[in-house]
Amino acid sequence: xxxxxxxxxxxxxxxxxxxxxxxxxxxxxxxxxxxxxxxxxxxxxxxxxxxxxxxxxxxxxxxxxxxxxxxxxxxxxxxxxxxxxxxxxxxxxxxxxxxxxxxxxxxxxxxxxxxxxxxxxxxxxxxxxxxxxxxxxxxxxxxxxxxxxxxxxxxxxxxxxxxxxxxxxxxxxxxxxxxxxxxxxxxxxxxxxxxxxxxxxxxxxxxxxxxxxxxxxxxxxxxxxxxxxxxxxxxxxxxxxxxxxxxxxxxxxxxxxxxxxxxxxxxxxxxxxxxxxxxxxxxxxxxxxxxxxxxxxxxxxxxxxxxxxxxxxxxxx
Numbered sequence: 299x300x301x302x303x304x305x306x307x308x309x310x311x312x313x314x315x316x317x318x319x320x321x322x323x324x325x326x327x328x329x330x331x332x333x334x335x336x337x338x339x340x341x342x343x344x345x346x347x348x349x350x351x352x353x354x355x356x357x358x359x360x361x362x363x364x365x366x367x368x369x370x371x372x373x374x375x376x377x378x379x380x381x382x383x384x385x386x387x388x389x390x391x392x393x394x395x396x397x398x399x400x401x402x403x404x405x406x407x408x409x410x411x412x413x414x415x416x417x418x419x420x421x422x423x424x425x426x427x428x429x430x431x432x433x434x435x436x437x438x439x440x441x442x443x444x445x446x447x448x449x450x451x452x453x454x455x456x457x458x459x460x461x462x463x464x465x466x467x468x469x470x471x472x473x474x475x476x477x478x479x480x481x482x483x484x485x486x487x488x489x490x491x492x493x494x495x496x497x498x499x500x501x502x503x504x505x506x507x508x509x510x511x512x513x514x515x516x517x518x519x520x521x522x523x524x525x526x527x528x529x530x531x532x533x534x535x536x537x538x539x540x541x542x543x544x545x546x547x548x549x550x551x552x553x554x555x556x557x558x559x560x561x562x563x564x565x566x567x568x569x570x571x572x573x574x575x576x577x578x579x580x581x582x583x584x585x586x587x588x589x590x591x592x593x594x595x596x597x598x599x600x601x602x603x604x605x606x607x608x609x610x611x612x613x614x615x
Contacts, residue, residue: 301476305496312500315380317379317389322434322435328509330365358430361431368408368410373516374393375396375428377393390431445569447569449530451566456561459561475523497517501522504524505527507533563600564578567582591603
């Protein structure tokens with residue numbers, strides 16, 4: 299069983315980042331049959347369009363089948379992103395630039411003792427994989443990206459808050475990422491394969507809406523780990539506010555109050571709830587004046603949270 303070996307310096311360089319490509323790969327795994335709680339409505343909505351897309355795109359079909367059995371997701375299309383502003387276009391452009399030699403080496407690791415699907419063993423495999431993933435993104439995920447991004451940013455905000463209060467050990471534990479400090483080295487995680495020494499470059503932590511948890515390797519430049527983002531079910535399966543609460547506050551304000559199960563910005567609530575910016579802002583203003591919501595600045599974000607009175611009004615979830 300492998301792990302990441304890091305130093306205190308690596309922890310100082312460990313940071314969060316967003317990867318649209320990670321969402322595409324996670325969606326591919328979920329559509330291939332991996333069970334992910336909270337996305338049943340999304341899966342039902344896209345299943346038939348995906349079936350047609352898969353039938354018409356041999357490379358996508360081959361990737362789908364690979365994801366169903368491999369314990370190693372090829373690194374040439376899973377590169378740690380630079381930061382929170384990474385775009386899908388940047389990531390897919392990087393995949394297209396990968397050499398056939400590098401792509402085929404990764405595919406051999408992914409297939410293990412099995413023969414590589416001939417569709418993926420052909421020349422220009424990285425370009426063709428990039429094209430297939432771009433087609434998947436444009437067809438099934440691009441329209442949802444503003445909402446996905448809002449949820450991912452919210453996850454980062456919540457975990458950064460935990461980091462400032464509890465430290466990395468608690469943050470890693472909440473990601474199911476083991477952290478063992480033996481006094482001389484720090485070991486993170488448990489994966490199939492070899493031990494990887496970060497060597498002072500730190501670790502990129504990448505939230506994934508579709509529950510993909512895997513290691514991203516791009517040595518010596520960077521290393522990354524994906525993890526399940528918090529609140530994915532709220533994107534598609536948010537329960538309606540209780541009738542009594544909606545009657546008391548109005549449906550819009552009750553919906554906003556219920557959605558604040560963790561700190562969020564106005565923009566994130568707009569994306570999550572498909573409301574207008576003005577509408578969410580008005581609801582937050584009323585809830586704040588009523589003592590049900592508070593706000594605080596964290597870096598570039600203004601975050602809204604429920605007060606204890608707001609929590610009490612919502613009740614157990």
